[in-house]
Amino acid sequence: MSHRRRIGIVPSSVVLTSFQVMSRVFLIWAVTHSVKEVQSEDSVLLFVIAWTITEIIRYSFYTFSLLNHLPYLIKWARYTLFIVLYPMGVSGELLTIYAALPFVRQSGLYSISLPNKYNFSFDYYAFLILIMISYIPIFPQLYFHMIHQRRKVLSHTEEHKKFE
Template sequence: MSSTRSRGPSLVVRFYLIAFNALSAAGWAYVIYLALAVFRGQRASSSVHDFFKPLASYVPTSIVALLIPQPKSTNNFSTTLAYFLHSYIPATYESTFSALAPVQSLAALEILHVLFGFVRSPLPTTVVQVSSRLILIWGIVERFPNTHLSPVYTTMILAWALTEVPRYAYYALSLAGCGVPSWLTWMRYSTFYVLYPIGAGSEALVMLSTISEWSNGKWAVWSTEDRVKAGLVAIWVPGLWVMYSHMMRMRRKVLGVGKGQKLGAKPKDRLKAE
């Protein structure tokens, strides 16, 4: 049994994982393209974009809307922040969400990959990362229209996408056995130093923008949901540190800092790296 595990996943599972990672990398690359098109002042209109629109309707948007009314809560801090950032960072919700929603929702399969033993990633880390993003997409952004015009929505999805394209591409090439370029390995295990704080900070600010006003004692009449979201925002910093620590350990393992391992060398266990 141990020798079988050391050889990695079966051929069928390997082909499936290659397809999953390649599709995910392509999807996130397309999200970047759509966002940058807005920065260039272009409208995202193509047959590929039209293909994504019906996909977004298959996820439980209508169910969420029926069960939980769409509120319009916001606060002065978030409104002021958005006002100053709008001059530099455009809103990209209308151009990107129809592609972002199915691409990010597809990541829920990563939890099943761990449960079924397809990969050896740590389950708690995988669950936290995937579920937090799904909550932001379907529990926050989809329900609160004020986030659709928020510049921190743009920084959030760009941080996600710029992290995920190298990650999924790295896994796809590793599983295919065709060699991973050293620059891609470096990107996979180095860009998190910048992208994780931007992504996590944007996530917290997006959620914060959906909390009712708290100044002048108004927090005392917060709804239960507002209090829960405020608690989630409060744990974003320690949560970021957990992810940071995990990635720093993986970086030392893969890049072999101080262990004589060359940049871009194959990790001891490609599927265990996350």
């Protein structure tokens, strides 16, 4: 299945959307819910606020687009506010995972050590560090993709700038 595969309801990639949903479920359940000690961290508030504003804008954009009546202000917000919201959300996510690390290491949360009947081991602490490292190549790619999309989408409407 191509990463460009679409269902047709909204113009989003099924793979990218699935990745986003799974990463959010992971952060909420496997980090924030599972490590009670991080639930009061400011970093949780940071990513929740960023996600919330982003989704309000995204689904307003999709709704008005489906109704064929997209106000310029919503289009502008969709392709501009990510400049601040995306780094804000990513910072909150990374800081939350980082805050969870000592508790995961101490408790052995979700880790499986050898020997066991499956002859398999898993170190959740190391896994979280790998997740954090994965942000290094992924974040810039997605961020600059959105910058490119912003230029492409808003350059066509700048000359017709009007609030409907």
